[in-house]
Amino acid sequence: MRKPKEPTCRDTNLLLRFDKLNLEFFGGLVCGGIGWRRFPISSDKIVTQACCVFEERLIKVNYLMDDTRIPLWYLDFVIYHEMLHLQHGPQQFSPDGYGHPHSLRFQCMEASHPDYHRAVEFEEKHLPRVINSWVAWKKWTKKSTKPTPSKPAAKKK
Numbered sequence: 444m445r446k447p448k449e450p451t452c453r454d455t456n457l458l459l460r461f462d463k464l465n466l467e468f469f470g471g472l473v474c475g476g477i478g479w480r481r482f483p484i485s486s487d488k489i490v491t492q493a494c495c496v497f498e499e500r501l502i503k504v505n506y507l508m509d510d511t512r513i514p515l516w517y518l519d520f521v522i523y524h525e526m527l528h529l530q531h532g533p534q535q536f537s538p539d540g541y542g543h544p545h546s547l548r549f550q551c552m553e554a555s556h557p558d559y560h561r562a563v564e565f566e567e568k569h570l571p572r573v574i575n576s577w578v579a580w581k582k583w584t585k586k587s588t589k590p591t592p593s594k595p596a597a598k599k600k
């Protein structure tokens with residue numbers, strides 16, 4: 444197996460992007476925090492790009508999204524989506540407690556973002572390549588850092 448290319452990250456300041464989006468789209472009214480987090484990649488390569496914890500008013504963004512192959516406009520769109528969650532709150536719940544976080548109102552606001560269509564296209568066409576390369580890199584590092592079994596010590600006679 445050839446050594447895969449190591450992913451490179453930007454070390455993006457998420458709070459600056461949050462503040463910029465807040466002023467641009469929410470009149471500065473969204474209150475909350477934001478930070479990077481390492482999310483696991485599932486075996487079928489499904490990745491949580493970001494999530495919103497209402498109770499803490501906190502947006503957690505997958506560290507994978509800091510990859511230099513993810514355009515900043517796309518990262519901004521992902522943050523915008525989570526900020527909509529902060530703005531809208533947990534919304535409606537069915538009697539069994541199941542939440543519907545993407546109501547019609549939410550979807551309309553999401554679709555009104557100027558980058559909505561190209562973000563959907565990027566997610567379908569380009570994001571899987573970035574995820575694949577992270578999976579390959581992870582596999583490689585796991586393999587190459589496996590301890591080599593040491594030879595049994597020679598028995599003393």
Ligand SMILES: [Zn+2]
Binds near residue numbers: 524528544545
């Ligand atoms: Zn969502």
